[in-house]
Amino acid sequence: MDRKAFCHIIDHTLLKPEATREQIEKLCIEARENEFATVAIEPVYIPYAASLLQGSKTGITSAIAYPHGSWSIKAKCHEIGLCLKxxxxxxxxxxxxxxxxxxxxxxxxxxxRECRKATGSAILKIILEVSLLTDEEIRIASLISAEEGADFVKTATGYLASPTIEQVAIMTEAVAGTKTSVKAAGGFSSMKRVQQALDLGVKRIGTSSAFKLLEELQS
Structure with missing residues (x-):
């Protein structure tokens, strides 16, 4: 994979609770210059990021019910609507x-199903947090996500243990033949590990180590 194609699958990520506007600005400038797929940020910074990325090829990924998932369905759908707006x-x-x-x-x-409806034509990714799950739970959750129209199933938030490559393989196998892809996130900070994920069919990488990966890719 060449540098440009690699940049196009990166969600350039800054989800630290102490992130500042200055850091978000830097993230967006980097993403815009390198044509990363998106910046992945907390909802409070979406309007600011949108102003910085206007006219670029880089989108904005918003973290929803992050990082624990313990929102009601109604609250998640409401948050999705606010973030899209x-x-x-x-x-x-x-x-x-x-x-x-x-x-x-x-x-x-x-x-x-309800979150898919709330997202409309925008891209929906469902985070499984696989380090907490059994192999069978990963498989079933991935399959349900695909059946309900998720664009991606995502490995992890990055707050807990990193997913194993074996867990990524379970996800890619579960969604094989569907329109749903896999996003690998959580500890994907080396090109060796990223390449293992890509070889399994992963289509998006969430990382806060984009430039380290690019250096490894070019070398």
């Missing part, structure tokens, strides 16, 4: 992890 192009929401661990798949399906 503010200028987001992508919405990454953390699913209801408690419901998932209880095996309440009807709740997981309903949540995915």
């Amino acid at each position: 503010a200028g987001a192009s992508d919405c990454d929401y953390v699913l209801d992890l408690g419901a998932l661990k209880e095996g309440n798949w009807d709740q997981i399906r309903k949540e995915a």
Whole structure:
């Protein structure tokens, strides 16, 4: 993969709670200059990022129900609507992890369906937080997400343990043959690890180490 194509699959990420406007500005300038897919930021900074990225090829990923996922469906849909109105192009929401661990798949399906409706034509990514899940839970959650029309299933928030490559493989296998892709995030800070994910069919990388990866790619 050449540098330009690689940049186009990167969600250039800054989700630290102490992030400042100055840091968001730097993130957006870098993303705009390199044509990263999106900047991934907290909702409060969406209007500012939208003003900085106006006219560029870079979108804005908003973190929804982040990082624990313990919002009601109604609250998640409301937050999605607010973020889209503010200028987001992508919405990454953390699913209801408690419901998932209880095996309440009807709740997981309903949540995915309602969030898909709320997102409309924008891009929806569902975060599974795979380090907390069994292999079977990862498989079922990925499949339900695909069946309900998610554009991506995403490995992790980056706040907990990094996903293993084996867990990424379960996700890519679960959504194979559907219109849903996999976004790898959480500890993807080396080109070796990123390449392993890409070889499995991952289509988007969420990282705060974009320039380190680019240096490794070019070398």
